[in-house]
Amino acid sequence: MHASQRSTGAAIEIRKASKRYGAFTALNDIDLDIRPGEFMTLLGPSGSGKTTTLNLIAGFTDITSGTLQIGGKSVTGLPSHKRNIGVVFQHYALFPHMTVGKNVAYPLALRGIKGDERAKRVRRALDMVKMADFAHRYPSELSGGQQQRVALARALVFDPPLLLMDEPLGALDKKLREWLQLEIKRIHRELGTTFVYVTHDQEEALVLSDRIAVFNGGRIEQIGTGRELYDTPATLFVGRFIGESTVLRGSAEVSGDETAMVIGGQKVFAHGRLADGARPVILLRPERVALKRAGADVVAGENRLTGTIAEAIYLGSGSKYEVRLSDGTIAVVRSPLGATDFVIGDTVDVTFLRSDLILLPDDASADVTLT
Numbered sequence: 001m002h003a004s005q006r007s008t009g010a011a012i013e014i015r016k017a018s019k020r021y022g023a024f025t026a027l028n029d030i031d032l033d034i035r036p037g038e039f040m041t042l043l044g045p046s047g048s049g050k051t052t053t054l055n056l057i058a059g060f061t062d063i064t065s066g067t068l069q070i071g072g073k074s075v076t077g078l079p080s081h082k083r084n085i086g087v088v089f090q091h092y093a094l095f096p097h098m099t100v101g102k103n104v105a106y107p108l109a110l111r112g113i114k115g116d117e118r119a120k121r122v123r124r125a126l127d128m129v130k131m132a133d134f135a136h137r138y139p140s141e142l143s144g145g146q147q148q149r150v151a152l153a154r155a156l157v158f159d160p161p162l163l164l165m166d167e168p169l170g171a172l173d174k175k176l177r178e179w180l181q182l183e184i185k186r187i188h189r190e191l192g193t194t195f196v197y198v199t200h201d202q203e204e205a206l207v208l209s210d211r212i213a214v215f216n217g218g219r220i221e222q223i224g225t226g227r228e229l230y231d232t233p234a235t236l237f238v239g240r241f242i243g244e245s246t247v248l249r250g251s252a253e254v255s256g257d258e259t260a261m262v263i264g265g266q267k268v269f270a271h272g273r274l275a276d277g278a279r280p281v282i283l284l285r286p287e288r289v290a291l292k293r294a295g296a297d298v299v300a301g302e303n304r305l306t307g308t309i310a311e312a313i314y315l316g317s318g319s320k321y322e323v324r325l326s327d328g329t330i331a332v333v334r335s336p337l338g339a340t341d342f343v344i345g346d347t348v349d350v351t352f353l354r355s356d357l358i359l360l361p362d363d364a365s366a367d368v369t370l371t
């Protein structure tokens, strides 16, 4: 599509929004600002409130308390068909008795757009999803991925300022999903429409999003870019949900601006301290940890814990190890190509810089929710 065809994306502002079903609170006091043209992903485990949030924006369900604005206007009480929003769901809701062309033309027919203008827009939308050659087929004659591309064309054909997608790739196999992720990203870049995307797949969220809102138990734990969530998670739940990690627990002592933790009889040090009363844990990212032969020289500022290689996996681009520490914790380590190789049973030092570890308050829900 040409720059002249770019639509202006709508901003979304959600304030203190709650959604209750009887005594059950599905959404608990969430605040969410989405910028015009942004790709925002709602990420979280099953039942955390992602779909409920999308349904509130779409107008499929009412807010119990709080406010919701789209494009600077309150939409309270405005029915979904008046919100001018494109929607794509996991299970293709194409009309089975209509051809692809008719399906994509449908939103235009509803809006009274006829003749050449309608045909031109349908062609443009099908071109965008690379389905122009399929206009005369019926949905049953298409693969799952092709059906989702048609659903996307139908959701975008009327140039909505806002597109909502709920696990649109959930039913597709991995290769197809990865290819369509890139297609969706390209289309977003070309259009300038605001995209709000629901997934429980953190890798998908990282590939697609400008920013990600991480949901847990009806609340938003953190909103940020993938990099912010990975490097500086606000909570243990976010740190564990995004990317791989190892969590170290032990008895902690705080002295001045430093926290020491005893793990399996060995002491490690962290810069900083938590608020009084919080029980600290250490979160390690696998590529921020290096393995060394037991007894190698210690580098200034380095922590080390002794362990035994429990699993060694060669990945081509490097190796991944699981190391059993003396307290039984399994530490995940990714070594770059060219680093020393280790085999199962080797005794190693697991080393990491104080500046590379992440100190967070312990949170039992981070473990429960992920299992």
Ligand SMILES: Nc1ncnc2c1ncn2[C@@H]1O[C@H](COP(=O)(O)OP(=O)(O)OP(=O)(O)O)[C@@H](O)[C@H]1O
Pocket: 021, 024, 025, 026, 044, 045, 046, 047, 048, 049, 050, 051, 052, 053, 200
């Ligand atoms: N109509 C309803 N009546 C009662 N409870 C509901 C209703 N709709 C949703 N819920 C509950 O609200 C909670 C949040 O649901 P929601 O669909 O938003 O979760 P989700 O994060 O999208 O999960 P999933 O990835 O499984 O779709 C769930 O516990 C769900 O059971």
